[in-house]
Amino acid sequence: MNIKDKYISFFESKGHKHIPSAPIIPENDPTSLFNTAGMQPLVPYLTGKEHPLGKRLVDYQKCVRTNDLDEVGDTTHHTFFEMLGNWSLGDYYKEESIKMSFEFLTKELNIPLERLAVTVFAGDQFIPRDEESVGIWKSLGISEERIVYLSDNFWIAGNSGPCGSDTEIFYWRSDKEIPQVFDPEDDTWVEIWNNVFMGYFKDEEGNITELPKKNVDTGMGLERIVAVLEGVNDNYESSIWRPIIKKIEEITGLSYSDDENKKAIRIIADHIRAIVMISGDNANVTPSNTDQGYILRRLIRRTIRYAKKLNINIESDWDKELALIVIDEYSKYYQELEANKDKILTVLEQEKIKFNRTLEKGLKEFEKVVNAMDGDTINKDNAFRLYDTFGFPIELTCELASEKSLKVDVDGFKEKFKEHQEKSKMGADKKFAGGLSGHGEIETKYHTATHLLNAALKVILNKDVHQKGSNITPERMRFDFSFDRKMTDEEKKATEDLVNKWINEGLEVSCLTMSKQEAIDSGAECMFIEKYPDTVTVYKIGDVSLEICGGPHVTNTKEIGTFKIKKEEASSAGVRRIKAIIE
Numbered sequence: 058m059n060i061k062d063k064y065i066s067f068f069e070s071k072g073h074k075h076i077p078s079a080p081i082i083p084e085n086d087p088t089s090l091f092n093t094a095g096m097q098p099l100v101p102y103l104t105g106k107e108h109p110l111g112k113r114l115v116d117y118q119k120c121v122r123t124n125d126l127d128e129v130g131d132t133t134h135h136t137f138f139e140m141l142g143n144w145s146l147g148d149y150y151k152e153e154s155i156k157m158s159f160e161f162l163t164k165e166l167n168i169p170l171e172r173l174a175v176t177v178f179a180g181d182q183f184i185p186r187d188e189e190s191v192g193i194w195k196s197l198g199i200s201e202e203r204i205v206y207l208s209d210n211f212w213i214a215g216n217s218g219p220c221g222s223d224t225e226i227f228y229w230r231s232d233k234e235i236p237q238v239f240d241p242e243d244d245t246w247v248e249i250w251n252n253v254f255m256g257y258f259k260d261e262e263g264n265i266t267e268l269p270k271k272n273v274d275t276g277m278g279l280e281r282i283v284a285v286l287e288g289v290n291d292n293y294e295s296s297i298w299r300p301i302i303k304k305i306e307e308i309t310g311l312s313y314s315d316d317e318n319k320k321a322i323r324i325i326a327d328h329i330r331a332i333v334m335i336s337g338d339n340a341n342v343t344p345s346n347t348d349q350g351y352i353l354r355r356l357i358r359r360t361i362r363y364a365k366k367l368n369i370n371i372e373s374d375w376d377k378e379l380a381l382i383v384i385d386e387y388s389k390y391y392q393e394l395e396a397n398k399d400k401i402l403t404v405l406e407q408e409k410i411k412f413n414r415t416l417e418k419g420l421k422e423f424e425k426v427v428n429a430m431d432g433d434t435i436n437k438d439n440a441f442r443l444y445d446t447f448g449f450p451i452e453l454t455c456e457l458a459s460e461k462s463l464k465v466d467v468d469g470f471k472e473k474f475k476e477h478q479e480k481s482k483m484g485a486d487k488k489f490a491g492g493l494s495g496h497g498e499i500e501t502k503y504h505t506a507t508h509l510l511n512a513a514l515k516v517i518l519n520k521d522v523h524q525k526g527s528n529i530t531p532e533r534m535r536f537d538f539s540f541d542r543k544m545t546d547e548e549k550k551a552t553e554d555l556v557n558k559w560i561n562e563g564l565e566v567s568c569l570t571m572s573k574q575e576a577i578d579s580g581a582e583c584m585f586i587e588k589y590p591d592t593v594t595v596y597k598i599g600d601v602s603l604e605i606c607g608g609p610h611v612t613n614t615k616e617i618g619t620f621k622i623k624k625e626e627a628s629s630a631g632v633r634r635i636k637a638i639i640e
């Protein structure tokens with residue numbers, strides 16, 4: 058039996074009820090993006106509410122920690138991890154909790170006593186020194202030299218909430234001789250389990266009061282305990298990671314044992330598992346530019362970049378193959394993964410298409426920026442352009458910079474980002490205010506002409522041309538699009554002719570309503586997919602154009618008149634602008 062199953066059945070045998078893992082996003086806590094500990098979904102019960110399954114609970118909880126995302130790549134950090142936990146809600150307290158933990162470690166997992174050591178709370182003005190736990194540990198055979206009092210043995214999630222002193226259990230992770238005296242500063246001793254005696258509540262002002270009922274909250278990180286017990290010093294060498302790493306080795310033809318590849322392989326393995334767990338959760342996260350969606354986007358983009366480093370053919374199905382391994386490994390414990398399989402694969406696919414469009418160009422642009430700069434800091438304008446035009450999350454730019462021992466003006470970037478957001482919000486508000494009612498007949502014609510121009514540029518220039526903005530007045534239209542050079546006169550003429558050809562063909566304009574996913578699947582054009590609601594309207598013009606858009610449009614292209622390009626010029630780096638009229 059594996060440790061996860063052993064843990065659940067051990068605590069079930071001690072009267073605990075197995076509760077399912079809560080979704081990956083906390084339900085009632087807008088201050089955290091993800092659940093970062095097993096106790097988080099249980100806060101209402103730890104502060105007094107009765108749990109329907111009683112006072113003794115056990116589970117394994119899906120957790121995601123993103124504050125040290127950049128550390129991922131070493132031997133111990135994981136974005137997604139599972140936390141084993143058991144709880145007493147006003148039932149047993151220190152003695153039973155410590156005894157059960159000890160029994161599980163020494164009897165179920167057969168850890169020899171000499172490999173164990175513990176820390177306990179040293180006391181402060183609110184909570185006394187934890188002599189009680191020391192007495193219990195000693196009664197179990199832990200010697201005095203293996204017990205250390207520490208003042209930071211106090212646990213709270215964030216700044217306020219249920220909290221209390223804790224006792225932490227350490228394991229000697231080495232074949233070297235085990236020292237008699239425990240030194241918590243020595244990294245060979247690794248913490249494997251934390252038993253929190255949650256008897257207090259800390260409010261926003263920092264006042265600590267006793268809770269009406271005293272609880273126990275324990276947490277044991279699965280990845281660590283498995284690695285420790287399997288005797289490996291690198292978590293990624295444990296059985297948990299073996300199938301994923303094996304698949305990466307197969308896809309790349311590289312070996313994990315080769316030091317050169319380790320970091321990239323770990324990042325890909327870690328991130329692909331986190332991507333599957335986040336996008337496969339019923340909380341329904343999709344890549345976006347905010348909150349959980351942004352984390353998902355960053356994870357996918359970082360995975361793609363590292364895959365590129367290992368010379369994986371990005372266009373191939375490497376990402377799907379890896380995701381399927383993760384789904385296969387974990388769906389026994391999290392059935393939602395099987396049910397959400399298609400969604401997971403679609404998320405990967407769509408995000409890859411988006412990023413791949415600009416990654417190569419963005420990397421070239423990054424090199425250009427680096428070659429042209431004085432000093433060692435990438436300025437805010439360049440960082441913002443890499444984000445805005447090439448889809449580089451700021452963290453990616455920072456990572457690329459640090460590989461060259463350069464810095465990035467992140468504060469400046471953030472300011473610019475905010476300004477930009479405010480501007481586009483103002484733009485959106487204005488557009489909305491202008492909206493349907495403000496749209497006269499002539500603007501409606503221009504609006505449909507915009508779609509035709511967008512489609513024509515893809516034919517005449519190339520299919521990677523995308524709309525970057527547009528502006529319509531009763532006198533003219535302006536259309537910004539991604540393209541990196543001046544258009545020739547022939548290209549302008551050909552574009553104009555094609556738009557007029559479509560106008561003269563009298564193509565029908567129809568408005569369809571569909572789910573965002575269907576729209577994406579049918580290849581509908583749009584500027585910022587994440588900004589749209591789940592159900593969208595898509596305008597179809599004959600067989601030449603399909604765009605997500607709120608309208609309004611003419612019903613037949615004949616109504617438009619004659620289309621004329623007046624000017625084509627640079628708008629910003631990598632973006633051109635066409636001014637056109639209809640007569």
Ligand code: SER
Nearest residue numbers: 094096251274275276
């Ligand atoms: N809440 C504690 C922790 O996360 C014990 O579960 O370490």
